[in-house]
Amino acid sequence: MTLGQYIAKCRKDKNLTQEALATKIGTNQATVANWEMDRRIPSTAMVEYIHQALALSTIYRLSFYYGQAYSFRVIERLRRAS
Secondary structure (H helix, E strand, C coil), X not given: CCHHHHHHHXXXXXXXXXXXXXXXXXXCHHHHHHHHCXXXXXXXXXXXHHHHHHCCCHHHHHHHHHCCHHHHHHHHHHHHHC
């Protein structure tokens, strides 16, 4: 899973449109679309805004920063267990 796919998945899990996420984090829909299509990478500050807007847990934040496929498997296991 790429960083863009991760952002899109988390956004969709919260039932937000690209426009709604963009409004929450102070950017525009085109920027969110570029991230989701892996055309651009969000800044470190914007990553924090994304996490706050999507109310992601610490485990999601760690996987976001490290971007390892292993982290996503761990997350899915934790989600199924809860």
